[in-house]
Amino acid sequence: MEIRRKTTTTQVVDILRARIFSGALQEGTQLRQEHLATELGVSRVPIREALHQLEAEGLVTMHTHRGALVSSLSLDELTEVYEIRARLEPWLLELSLPHIDDADFEEAELLLTKLADEKNNQHWTALNWDFHAAIYRQARRPHTVELLRKLYLNAYRHFPPSIRFAGGHAHMHAEHRTLLDLCRQRDITRAKAHLEDHILIGSRNLIARLRAERAEADRSFAASA
Amino acid sequence: MEIRRKTTTTQVVDILRARIFSGALQEGTQLRQEHLATELGVSRVPIREALHQLEAEGLVTMHTHRGALVSSLSLDELTEVYEIRARLEPWLLELSLPHIDDADFEEAELLLTKLADEKNNQHWTALNWDFHAAIYRQARRPHTVELLRKLYLNAYRHFPPSIRFAGGHAHMHAEHRTLLDLCRQRDITRAKAHLEDHILIGSRNLIARLRAERAEADRSFAASA
DNA sequence: GCGGCACTGATTGGATACAAAATCCACTTG
DNA sequence: CAAGTGGATTTTGTATCCAATCAGTGCCGC
Numbered sequence: 001m002e003i004r005r006k007t008t009t010t011q012v013v014d015i016l017r018a019r020i021f022s023g024a025l026q027e028g029t030q031l032r033q034e035h036l037a038t039e040l041g042v043s044r045v046p047i048r049e050a051l052h053q054l055e056a057e058g059l060v061t062m063h064t065h066r067g068a069l070v071s072s073l074s075l076d077e078l079t080e081v082y083e084i085r086a087r088l089e090p091w092l093l094e095l096s097l098p099h100i101d102d103a104d105f106e107e108a109e110l111l112l113t114k115l116a117d118e119k120n121n122q123h124w125t126a127l128n129w130d131f132h133a134a135i136y137r138q139a140r141r142p143h144t145v146e147l148l149r150k151l152y153l154n155a156y157r158h159f160p161p162s163i164r165f166a167g168g169h170a171h172m173h174a175e176h177r178t179l180l181d182l183c184r185q186r187d188i189t190r191a192k193a194h195l196e197d198h199i200l201i202g203s204r205n206l207i208a209r210l211r212a213e214r215a216e217a218d219r220s221f222a223a224s225a
Numbered sequence: 226m227e228i229r230r231k232t233t234t235t236q237v238v239d240i241l242r243a244r245i246f247s248g249a250l251q252e253g254t255q256l257r258q259e260h261l262a263t264e265l266g267v268s269r270v271p272i273r274e275a276l277h278q279l280e281a282e283g284l285v286t287m288h289t290h291r292g293a294l295v296s297s298l299s300l301d302e303l304t305e306v307y308e309i310r311a312r313l314e315p316w317l318l319e320l321s322l323p324h325i326d327d328a329d330f331e332e333a334e335l336l337l338t339k340l341a342d343e344k345n346n347q348h349w350t351a352l353n354w355d356f357h358a359a360i361y362r363q364a365r366r367p368h369t370v371e372l373l374r375k376l377y378l379n380a381y382r383h384f385p386p387s388i389r390f391a392g393g394h395a396h397m398h399a400e401h402r403t404l405l406d407l408c409r410q411r412d413i414t415r416a417k418a419h420l421e422d423h424i425l426i427g428s429r430n431l432i433a434r435l436r437a438e439r440a441e442a443d444r445s446f447a448a449s450a
Numbered sequence: 451g452c453g454g455c456a457c458t459g460a461t462t463g464g465a466t467a468c469a470a471a472a473t474c475c476a477c478t479t480g
Numbered sequence: 481c482a483a484g485t486g487g488a489t490t491t492t493g494t495a496t497c498c499a500a501t502c503a504g505t506g507c508c509g510c
Contacts (some may be wrong), residue, residue, distance in 0.1 A: 007289050007463065009277065033491070043465045045270070048492085052274045053236065056281030064232050065472045065491050080368045087316055088309065143305045254487065258462070268494045273463085290462050290501045 008042050012050035015040065020059050020070055021157050022122040027072030031060065050178060058154060073158055075211055081155045082203035086147060089191040089199060092136040092144065097188050099138035106182055108134045116173050121161045129153070135183060163209045167202075175202075233267050237275035240265070245284050245295055246382050247347045249443035252297030256285065278330055283379060298383055306380045306426035310373060314424060315417040317369065318359040322413050333359045333405055341398050346386045354378070356401060360408060386433045392427075402429075 016036075019025040031051065035175035037044045051068045054060040060069040073081070098121070111131040118167045129152055136145050165172075175198050241261075244250040256276065262269045276293045279285040286296040298306070336356040343349045354377055361370050381389070390397075400423050407416035 008421055009463080044491095045273075045464060045466095048270075048465095049274055049277045053277040056278045066474090067491070078369050083366070084313065084369060086374070087312055091312055141305055141308070144309060147309070149366050152437045234492080259460095263451095270493065287462095291503090292462070 009046040009049040009053075012032050012036075012040060012042065012046050015129065016050060016054060017057075017059060020054075021125070021153055023157060023188075025070050025159070026071050027158060029070045031068040031070065057150075075156065075207055075214070076172075078155055078205070078207055078210070081151045082199055082207075084151060086196050086199045086203075088144065088148060089132065089136070090196045092141060092148075093195055094140040094188055094192055095137035095141070095185075097135050097183055097186065097191065097201060100135065101138075104134060104137060105180075105184060112173070112176055112180060115176065116169075121164065125153070125156050135180070159206050159210060160213075161173070163206060163213065166209055167205060229371060232271075234271040234274040236276075237261075237265060237280050237291065238268065239273050241275060241279060242282075242284060244318050245279075246350075246378055248382060248385070250295050252383065254295045256293040256295065258292075272394055282375075289389060298380065300432055300439070303383060304428070304434055306376050307424055307432075309376060311421050311424045311428075313369065314357065314361065317364040317366060317373075317422045318408075318420055319413055320418055321361050321364035322408060322411065322416065326363075329359060329429070330360060330405075332348065337398075337401055337405060340401065341394075346389065350378070350381050354412060357441075360405070378445070384431050385436060385438075388431060388438065391434055 003174060015093070016031075025031075033044045033051070036047050040047075040183050051060055051062060053060050055068070059071055062068045062223050108131060111127060111134060115124065115127050115131060118127055129149055132147055132152075133149065175194075179194050179198060181209075182194055231272055241250070241256075250424075258269045258272050258276070260379060261272050265272075269439060276285055280287050280293070280393075284296055285293050287293045333356060336352060336359060340349065340352050345351055354374055358374065364370075400419075404416060404419050404423060407419055
């Protein structure tokens with residue numbers, strides 16, 4: 001197996017990525033090289049290498065000679081991400097479902113119960129994806145799943161907890177429960193349809209709330225200017 | 226509009242990316258920092274920043290303390306890329322087709338004629354994507370198209386011209402011609418099916434040839450060892 | 451012969467210092 | 481008050497030094 005010894009740069013990348021995904025660094029936050037360097041106790045060289053890497057990952061945008069910002073996706077971009085997920089994930093489920101065995105279902109159940117009483121937003125987000133990924137595993141498309149994971153995480157960080165859970169944990173859990181039950185019944189057609197709705201309808205609610213929140217922010221910005 | 230003044234790092238990224246896509250730098254090639262620095266007349270810092278960026282883009286893999294290599298996709302990864310394209314591109318076409326107007330068709334025709342007598346592989350690859358992108362434009366999913374473009378380019382560089390055109394330019398052109406004609410007839414169903422076949426069947430041929438070539442390379446490597 | 455072992459040379463990874471370029475902002479000046 | 485000026489700040493790039501690591505080499509004992 002591939003063993004990658006940790007260099008300072010990769011550690012910086014991991015730290016910053018975790019902070020961005022966790023919301024500790026919100027979109028639009030300035031990332032000053034000197035500040036990060038002193039805070040993390042390293043020189044500016046690995047910081048700069050890390051920023052370039054994160055830029056290529058889409059988590060950071062660099063404006064030459066003006067610094068790096070935590071990037072933010074437009075509402076259009078977010079919409080497209082969810083449309084892509086809605087196109088690919090039901091397809092993965094269709095490929096996977098015939099080969100899912102009891103062990104896979106056990107794992108999915110376990111993740112579902114963990115998800116039910118997970119209050120930490122960051123953990124919840126990761127667990128939520130793990131649940132999805134678990135039922136796609138038997139599709140044997142690891143790189144496709146990995147691509148979707150990145151899209152999922154990069155989209156989700158834009159929704160503050162207030163928006164993310166506006167529908168209530170209970171409703172979320174019910175949807176997952178239904179999905180898993182349909183899988184257990186090997187009802188491919190309905191499982192696919194339910195998953196597609198889960199993604200699309202859920203995203204529409206999220207994005208509508210985010211649109212309202214951003215409009216509100218713009219108004220108060222205009223008022224203060 | 227956003228004007229990005231060119232920093233040395235971004236120029237290095239552009240140069241290396243172009244070389245990788247063009248095949249001037251083939252998969253597995255070692256990228257030595259000092260060598261690149263002296264060749265391009267810059268210091269090692271921007272080289273390293275560029276390498277980290279290209280690594281995040283998936284064009285380069287860095288092995289700590291051993292240097293960077295031009296990355297290569299496995300046959301499985303290539304297969305998955307084409308499956309993703311086959312899932313998303315017909316869908317984009319479906320969204321786009323009802324809104325395609327004469328100007329769009331004109332542009333597609335122009336690209337098709339350019340494609341017909343383009344012998345330069347690099348240009349052909351770019352033009353080929355431009356043709357695809359042109360018929361997806363009215364889907365108004367620019368970020369999705371951009372994602373697919375990256376996947377397309379990153380996959381295509383793995384096929385040497387001998388493989389890429391093994392089916393003959395004429396056959397390629399005929400397929401594109403048929404696709405465009407189906408679009409002109411607004412026959413969404415058949416256009417989608419044709420596009421999906423174009424992607425999937427084409428990829429199967431390419432990948433089968435690449436598998437044979439890699440197996441051959443492995444054999445001769447084993448023989449020489 | 452053959453598997454370890456230390457030494458060596460080359461390369462990457464990182465720190466530091468400094469210079470150059472570009473942005474921002476406050477201030478002056480006409 | 482518009483326009484431009486100049487300095488402070490930050491990023492960008494270079495140069496230099498050093499540590500860590502890896503690949504290869506040859507020696508050694510068996």
